Amino acid sequence: GAGVSQSPSNKVTEKGKDVELRCDPISGHTALYWYRQSLGQGLEFLIYFQGNSAPDKSGLPSDRFSAERTGGSVSTLTIQRTQQEDSAVYLCASSLTGGYGYTFGSGTRLTVV
Amino acid sequence: DAKTTQPPSMDCAEGRAANLPCNHSTISGNEYVYWYRQIHSQGPQYIIHGLKNNETNEMASLIITEDRKSSTLILPHATLRDTAVYYCIVRVVNAGGTSYGKLTFGQGTILTVHP
Numbered sequence: 001g002a003g004v005s006q007s008p009s010n011k012v013t014e015k016g017k018d019v020e021l022r023c024d025p026i027s028g029h030t031a032l033y034w035y036r037q038s039l040g041q042g043l044e045f046l047i048y049f050q051g052n053s054a055p056d057k058s059g060l061p062s063d064r065f066s067a068e069r070t071g072g073s074v075s076t077l078t079i080q081r082t083q084q085e086d087s088a089v090y091l092c093a094s095s096l097t098g099g100y101g102y103t104f105g106s107g108t109r110l111t112v113v
Numbered sequence: 114d115a116k117t118t119q120p121p122s123m124d125c126a127e128g129r130a131a132n133l134p135c136n137h138s139t140i141s142g143n144e145y146v147y148w149y150r151q152i153h154s155q156g157p158q159y160i161i162h163g164l165k166n167n168e169t170n171e172m173a174s175l176i177i178t179e180d181r182k183s184s185t186l187i188l189p190h191a192t193l194r195d196t197a198v199y200y201c202i203v204r205v206v207n208a209g210g211t212s213y214g215k216l217t218f219g220q221g222t223i224l225t226v227h228p
Binding site for chain 2 (some may be wrong): 004033035042043045048056058091093101102103104105106107
């Protein structure tokens with residue numbers, strides 16, 4: 001596609017439920033990143049996929065968070081047993097390997113009630 | 114990646130040039146300077162990047178000091194739509210032009226463009 005696509009754009013879930021957030025990167029982009037942004041805060045790195053290499057999971061805040069990238073394309077971020085502090089905008093970005101800019105999606109706004 | 118320092122906020126009149134400074138005094142020789150901006154409720158948008166020479170594109174100009182310890186992003190004719198948070202980031206780019214790993218975003222500068 002022309003840009004990075006994320007779905008859903010908004011998600012309201014009850015505390016304790018599991019959620020899955022999807023990211024479709026730009027075709028051909030080998031790198032994919034997940035960030036989250038809480039209200040009024042900066043961007044917090046979560047996880048990074050680069051080609052067939054093992055992902056950099058150093059930013060995942062707890063073992064309730066996991067992500068996978070199938071076939072080097074679509075990625076799914078899963079949050080298990082959601083908590084209210086998980087409420088944030090979850091942003092996905094992709095890039096070519098080459099030192100150039102990331103392209104971000106519009107994000108998924110997650111609200112845990 | 115080297116740390117950057119930016120003023121928390123700046124104002125600019127519409128039609129004037131907006132000059133956003135960034136200090137990166139610990140930058141290494143193989144680290145590039147990147148600028149992104151985030152308009153309210155949108156994902157960050159890439160603006161420009163450079164190593165040591167000044168760069169210009171359709172969005173902005175990037176001026177990097179000779180010692181590379183600071184840089185300035187210039188929006189030549191700011192409009193109301195340029196109101197956003199502007200992030201300055203430094204990142205390693207390898208000799209072959211490849212770059213790996215995450216971008217680390219700081220707090221950025223909130224630029225407000227006034228009519």
